[in-house]
Amino acid sequence: MGWLRSLLSPVKxxxxxxxxxxxxxxxxxxxxxxxxxxxxxxxxxxxxILVESHPPPLPWKQ
Structure with a gap:
């Protein structure tokens, strides 16, 4: 059943x-x-000045 979970995880x-x-x-x-x-x-x-001193935000991850 581990293979099924690994297959469906990216789809989920x-x-x-x-x-x-x-x-x-x-x-x-x-x-x-x-x-x-x-x-x-x-x-x-x-x-x-404030915006230039901060790096852009990272993309949202789960």
């Missing part, structure tokens, strides 16, 4: 990935809309 992962709702982005990127709507130029400069 694919099924779950296609049929689950993706999680919202976390971290500093949830503030993006607030920063974008702010009229202060200093906030935009600080945001660009």
């Amino acid at each position: 992962k694919l099924w779950l990935r296609l049929h689950t709702t993706p999680k919202k982005r976390r971290g500093i990127y949830i503030l993006y809309e607030d920063v974008k709507s702010c009229p202060c130029e200093d906030v935009h400069v600080l945001w660009s």
Whole structure:
């Protein structure tokens, strides 16, 4: 029965990935809309520095 489980495991992962709702982005990127709507130029400069100093988020894994 181990061979059957090893055969169905990738199919199950694919099924779950296609049929689950993706999680919202976390971290500093949830503030993006607030920063974008702010009229202060200093906030935009600080945001660009902050974004450049952080690596891009990793793709979501199960």
